[in-house]
Every structure is written in C-alpha cells, then in structure tokens.
Amino acid sequence: MRKIVAREEYCIGCRLCEIHCQVKHSSSRKIIKAFRDERDRMVSGVQVERSGYVSFALQCRHCHDADCIQACITGAMQKDPETGAVICDEQRCVGCWTCIMVCPAGAVRAGKDRTAVSKCDLCLDAGFPVCISNCPNEAIVLEDDAQE
Numbered sequence: 001m002r003k004i005v006a007r008e009e010y011c012i013g014c015r016l017c018e019i020h021c022q023v024k025h026s027s028s029r030k031i032i033k034a035f036r037d038e039r040d041r042m043v044s045g046v047q048v049e050r051s052g053y054v055s056f057a058l059q060c061r062h063c064h065d066a067d068c069i070q071a072c073i074t075g076a077m078q079k080d081p082e083t084g085a086v087i088c089d090e091q092r093c094v095g096c097w098t099c100i101m102v103c104p105a106g107a108v109r110a111g112k113d114r115t116a117v118s119k120c121d122l123c124l125d126a127g128f129p130v131c132i133s134n135c136p137n138e139a140i141v142l143e144d145d146a147q148e
Contacts, residue, residue, distance in 0.1 A: 001084035001145045004120065004129060006056040010139035011048070013055035017131035017140055018044040024123060024130045041112045045120035046131045046140075057131060057140050059120035060107040062086045064145070068099035068108055076116075084145075085124060090116040 019031070022042040026034035034042060046059040066086045069077045076092035077099055079085070088099075088108075093116035100108045100117060111118035123129045132140045 008056035010137045020130040020134040043118040067102040071098040071102045
C-alpha cells in the first residue's frame with residue numbers, strides 16, 4: 001500500500017494542503033464557492049501542525065493494524081480491501097469519538113456536522129491525493145509502505 005508521508009524539512013506551513021482538501025471534499029468543488037458558501041461545513045482531512053519554525057501536514061497514516069477499526073463500535077471504520085486505505089463510512093458513524101481517542105497520530109477529528117468523524121480518505125475517488133498534487137514544496141509525498 002502507498003502512504004502519505006509529511007516531510008517537515010520542506011513544509012513552509014502555507015496550508016495549501018488543507019485548503020485543497022477542503023475544496024475537494026466540498027459540495028461545489030470550486031474554491032471561491034466553497035469558501036464563500038460552505039466555510040462552516042468544511043473539514044479538512046489534513047491539518048497543518050506548527051510549533052515555532054517547524055510545521056508539517058498531519059493526516060491519517062492508514063495504519064496496517066488500525067486501532068480505529070478495532071475500536072469502532074458500529075463498523076464504520078473499515079479498511080478498503082483493494083487499496084488498504086482506512087475509510088470511515090459516515091452513514092454508519094454514530095459520533096462516539098472512540099476512534100479519535102485511540103488514533104496514535106491524532107489524525108481523526110470530528111466531522112463537519114459533528115455527527116461523524118472526518119479523516120483523510122487518500123482522495124480515492126480522485127485517483128491521487130490533492131494535498132500532494134498542490135503542495136508547492138513537495139513536503140507531502142506518496143511512498144510505498146514497508147509493512148505490506
């Protein structure tokens with residue numbers, strides 16, 4: 001499986017990864033319309049963490065043995081059999097936040113309506129993660145996972 005890896009030595013904290021993730025997951029998928037009309041309903045699957053001069057993009061690691069899948073009481077957290085990506089079925093999620101508590105990366109967050117969680121979905125429907133394709137410094141890359 002391929003995984004998204006943040007390279008903090010290249011991250012300048014511009015947050016373009018967050019912006020493009022929000023727009024990609026918005027209803028309109030248009031940057032101006034999304035931020036003008038949907039700002040309160042958008043949640044990014046990636047979040048830029050910053051401490052002093054160091055910043056990096058934080059998103060789901062799509063763990064091989066994902067704690068969030070084991071902890072999910074409804075089975076909403078599942079591993080995609082083809083890609084190995086950890087995906088949340090928002091229709092099955094009841095917002096118990098157990099997955100948020102057990103995520104070792106801190107990459108699972110409350111979703112836009114706070115009834116389901118939000119996390120990186122690897123942009124599986126787009127074919128390639130928008131956070132990677134829109135990072136100006138190549139601070140986010142796709143690498144092969146050695147655990148396969």
